[in-house]
Amino acid sequence: MKEKLKIWNIKLFPKWTIRKMAFVAILIAISVAFTIISAQIVPLVNIQSYKFSFIGLPIKISGFIFGPFVGLFVGIVSDFLSLLFIPPAGYNPVYTVAIAVNGIVSGIFGFYFVQFIKNAFSKDYRLAKISVKIYLLNIKYNNYQAKENFYLVDKYANKIIRLQHKSKYISEDSSNKLLANIYLINGVAFLLMVAAIIGIYMSIAYDRNPAILNNSLIRDKTILLILMISGILLMVVFIIIGRFTLKLERYTVLVPIIVFSAFLELINTPILSVGDVLSLGSGNFDNYFFWVSQHILTSPIKIWFNMFVIYYSYMIVSKLINKNSHLTY
Numbered sequence: 001m002k003e004k005l006k007i008w009n010i011k012l013f014p015k016w017t018i019r020k021m022a023f024v025a026i027l028i029a030i031s032v033a034f035t036i037i038s039a040q041i042v043p044l045v046n047i048q049s050y051k052f053s054f055i056g057l058p059i060k061i062s063g064f065i066f067g068p069f070v071g072l073f074v075g076i077v078s079d080f081l082s083l084l085f086i087p088p089a090g091y092n093p094v095y096t097v098a099i100a101v102n103g104i105v106s107g108i109f110g111f112y113f114v115q116f117i118k119n120a121f122s123k124d125y126r127l128a129k130i131s132v133k134i135y136l137l138n139i140k141y142n143n144y145q146a147k148e149n150f151y152l153v154d155k156y157a158n159k160i161i162r163l164q165h166k167s168k169y170i171s172e173d174s175s176n177k178l179l180a181n182i183y184l185i186n187g188v189a190f191l192l193m194v195a196a197i198i199g200i201y202m203s204i205a206y207d208r209n210p211a212i213l214n215n216s217l218i219r220d221k222t223i224l225l226i227l228m229i230s231g232i233l234l235m236v237v238f239i240i241i242g243r244f245t246l247k248l249e250r251y252t253v254l255v256p257i258i259v260f261s262a263f264l265e266l267i268n269t270p271i272l273s274v275g276d277v278l279s280l281g282s283g284n285f286d287n288y289f290f291w292v293s294q295h296i297l298t299s300p301i302k303i304w305f306n307m308f309v310i311y312y313s314y315m316i317v318s319k320l321i322n323k324n325s326h327l328t329y
Contacts, residue, residue, distance in 0.1 A: 031058035031078040063107035071103020094275035113256035187255040231300030
């Protein structure tokens with residue numbers, strides 16, 4: 001009977017417990033309460049496009065920790081509950097879509113970085129993978145030894161020795177450099193992808209209709225493009241410097257947060273602009289770039305603000321959630 005060797009621990013649908021359900025409910029409550037309190041202090045939060053920035057933080061955290069499906073659920077429920085307490089000023093369902101996207105995107109990147117990459121390139125996984133290879137080679141070694149095929153016995157013995165040396169090297173290397181480098185490469189690649197998409201979109205849109213910037217707050221294509229990608233390029237620099245200055249634990253949390261913050265700005269800027277046109281504007285999409293430019297102007301600030309707030313919030317919340325995670329209730 002073959003022994004089942006389990007070395008992969010990735011779950012798109014993690015096991016639900018009462019504790020996790022309770023924490024999801026708490027995050028929904030925090031999202032709604034934070035929005036209500038913010039609306040009392042800053043009346044602009046009553047406007048949907050501004051409310052989006054406040055209600056989205058707990059939603060991003062929930063998606064990042066629990067996955068895209070929970071993030072989607074928390075986003076939709078939080079938005080609908082907040083509407084009961086804050087009279088909507090120019091509400092449009094498009095804003096709910098944008099809020100739900102927060103949970104989905106943060107969940108996707110959380111799954112990719114925290115579960116997939118961290119499992120595939122972590123020290124524990126690599127050691128477990130080598131152990132499996134040694135186990136299988138030992139079976140072949142014993143079989144050929146029983147058959148007195150000494151050529152293959154020596155061949156598999158050498159393979160086992162090499163793997164044992166490799167396992168020892170990985171065990172003694174406490175820096176986990178491979179995982180950090182993988183995070184660096186992925187982080188930079190994703191951010192450059194965002195910058196490239198922005199540049200290509202702007203070039204195509206402007207070439208097709210140069211008049212689109214007439215209704216924009218910034219009418220110079222180059223300046224607008226610089227503002228759009230400035231926050232992204234600063235993040236690239238931050239990720240590169242952070243690779244050599246930050247501890248691995250902090251670095252592996254910050255990189256996915258940086259990446260999904262950048263992607264959320266890329267995705268949500270056009271969605272929010274559509275909502276603004278339909279609810280705050282005249283419904284005339286000739287003014288679409290006016291609303292896009294408004295979001296672009298604040299985009300770098302929002303990205304960096306979100307990054308640090310989400311990071312420190314995540315470090316607190318995740319410890320509470322993962323504490324006694326072995327409990328089944």
